Amino acid sequence: MGAGIANRVRELRDAHGHMTQQALAELVSVSRQTINAIETGKYQPSLEVALKIAREFDQPVESIFKLVD
């Protein structure tokens, strides 16, 4: 069985002045529902979207998305 991917997107949104899912969605050009799916682990974003999220939070991508066994 492959490893899953955990992320800190929700935590980072809260840390950035309670940024809304809609606001982040608009910044990275996806729907609000896709941000929600990423946060709840229902969808693993492409590298492009992961890098855009990392850029918006000014964090390295590996500190936001991590492999979990």
Added chain:
Amino acid sequence: MSALSFYEKSAWGTFIALSVLGGIYFSAVWELWAAGQLIAPAVFGLALGFTIFLVVVLVVFHVLIAIVDRPGDEDERDRLIGYRATQWSSFALFAGVISIVGLALFAGVLEDSALHALLYSPMAIIQLLMIVVLAAQLLELLVRIILYRRGT
């Protein structure tokens, strides 16, 4: 703020409309067949009525959900879900058509059977193909709904 995206609402509405109207259409076809009236003019009128009504229902539905939730472009998740759902429906369509062709070949061998009588009626073949198309479309919509709800 709506919990479902425009595209997920679209999948739900289209699935329900196709299921209900398709069920009504094929029950009417079944009654025509049982009455020995499965002939081109009757089937054509029924199919035309079904198609027009389905288009009207879907247009009205999509206008309404677009008013509630303005649709943006599909994003990468919508596209991925679309690709996976289309894979399933393409396979179902292929399997269904091959099955009908196989049945028709088999029925050709059994000349005096009910299967032969059914499958050597062009109207019956058309209806069987329409069932396959409808089933493949419903499968695609169902896979979309499942992937939106349970995740990719």
